[in-house]
Amino acid sequence: MKTNRRDFLKKAGLAGITLTGSGILGCKPQTGDSNGSAAAQANGKDWRKDPRWRQVKYGDWSGPGVPSGPGPMDHVLLKDYAPRSSVVAEKTTISKARYPVIDAHIHHYPGQGGHDDPEQALADWVTTMDEVGIEQSVVLTGATGDEFDDLVQMYLELYPDRFQLYCGVESSGIEQSDYPDRAVVELERCYKQGARGIGEVTDKGFGITRDRNLSPENRLHPDDDRLDAFWKRAGELNLPVNIHIADHPSAWEAPDVFQERTPIFQQFNQHGGEGLSYEELLPLLPSTLRKHPNTTFIACHLANLGNDLGRLAGMLDEHDNLYVDISARDYEVGRQPRGAAKFMSDYQDRVLFGTDMGMDQGMYQAWWRLLESDDEHMTGRVWWRYYGLDLPDSVLEALYRGNAQRIMNWETI
Template identity: 65%
Template sequence: MRDNRRSFLKRGGVAGITVAGVTILPACRSESGETSTPDERWQTDPKWQEVKYGAWRGPGVPIGAGPMDGVLLKDYAPRSSVVTDETFVPKASYPVVDVHVHHYPARAQGKSAEVTLAEWVKTQDEVGIQTSVVLTGATGSDFDRLLKMYLEPYPDRFQLYCGLEVTDIGKPDYPDRVVVELERCYRNGARGVGEITDKGYGLTRDSDLPPGERLHHDDPRLGGVWNMCAELNLPVNIHIADHLSAWEPPDVFQERTPVFQQFNQAGEDALSYEGLLAILPRLLEKHPKTTFIACHLANQGNDLARLGRLLHQYPNLNLDISARDYEIGRTPRAAATFLTKYADRVLFGTDMGMEKTMYQSWWRLLETADEYMVGRVWWPYYGLELSGTVLESLYVRNAKRILNWENV
């Protein structure tokens, strides 16, 4: 796609300034000397028309100027005229384990974290959440403090995962230190590790480190800690890469809305999307006894066939669907087929806060056949209408088995 964009700019004779791999286009002067904006050239470019209109090749009506020409993309919020079923699902059909939440009470405004936590538990009761797994990413005293905050008042409602020690990763004793801290967190109450994230700069997210010194999931320095996770039966929630669009330039072809542009890293000195995805099979191959949960559908929800091949090849790989409502919602038939085929390998997670309506939107998406639901990106969603057997596995049965819980 990038080659197509560059060739189009070349064909159009457009001179631009490239910043971080993104071409910023100025106004253009035609052969007649009249000034035009680049979008007028896009209107007649075959590649632009193909991306925008598909095989229809156009809107089917004459294109004319009007007041919407001044509407900013970030403000565009079309109100649909579609009249269709709207099913309200107040509570999930089965008890639910949410395997992907964070320390949201810390973000509370105007009230204490403890009060916010109590309100969150009440919301979970109302929508059918039985247990939530808090991916703290914390170690040391920070992790110990969170253990006390969550487990003293609600010992049966939360499980906490710790993070990894990532200070002084270049020192010779680092591989030993990271294992020692993991064992300490485990003794204090950690029941897993996560969310361990690498979006291209390594686990420390330090862009100043030279590429050869960055700590990625498959780094030999982490071999001991992954082996210890297997020995202690601690599942590991890993976040590798991000949505593919984060590596595509933020231009007219960008798939996601400007809301997500903060995650864009096109042209940055970080691993590419494919470079990051290549880490996962290497990690799984090196540590077959360690249970890994690749969150956000392993950031490959846009290509479920490819993701299925990974699951088929590596039995120690599992997935969560957190924050990928837009992937399964825009391809409901393929997603339902995938979740049915791999019903024993996928877990439910949200990663989207504490709002009651958020949970209920998930139930509507997974349990009903509703159409053209408003989504978070700008893609309409379509309900998957999963079977009871698949829903129960997704919501709770897989958690009991994969997370090594005797009682959930």
């Protein structure tokens, strides 16, 4: 029987997971649940007796090493848990990147909520870019038609030397026989308007239209034959494609005591959903790459394989037309600094810098500290602590700007 995702998350009650004095993750009963929810029932389990839980919790240490029992932390909610570290560690302040930077992954942030005057927000953003060392930013609009034209007017007419725009994929009438031709025509039109790439093209299990009402056989996945002419034309026009396949693997894991990411990410959870699974989605990328070897694809977020850099390395070895960006995967590189630094050194000609995290000055500077310093035990945004990669100059230059300059389309309009 299929489970409604919203009902599942409500029953799982991930935001209600509590921390007990013994470090056990239990589930706090929800107020007013007279019938006893799944969360309330789970609260009665003594996880200390579960061998799998002990292995995940303590690894080879076998246990906490101290007597454990109930205490005042039993009702601290996981979503509220923000431990202050007692570690005294060096903090390097890096106000401006060591080399000029091309941010290969941003979105139309001035047009999002909270900005009464988008043009002023854009002007303020350019000032921030100057202060932190961002030379140019690539706006992944995902837009076509009038929406794309409006963004051209806003970005390229006001700041032609500071922004590059990517367009989207025409997605109306994908079931019609003329769809492939219409998609190509709109791509060519956007190119003439100023598009210098395509993206962010996203498939998290329901195809690139993200239409959950489509039957599985009608969904438009990146390797669908209906997109062959589109990807071919993109290659001919030298338009790189920023592509987002799947998501962090934890999004398909149950939101329970074993869930890797904290409750802020439960909005992305697809466990028990009707879309493709993580392992079903990942092959779509190499399938698309094989069909279109003359088109450049930039798999954003480390191709959602930042948790398995060996697997990602194998994919890069197999496909010369594949590149990756590190946008919004600070936590992946920050929690495995030696492995990530080696990967970024070994594949220094294939990795691009990107943020995908807004316009805040502090955000950019946190990236510089992560990539350029050897600081330890840094506060991260996903609960995990980060450790600086201390990347050498040659890797930083390629990551920050060199690779983007080499593979992107910099033709003037």
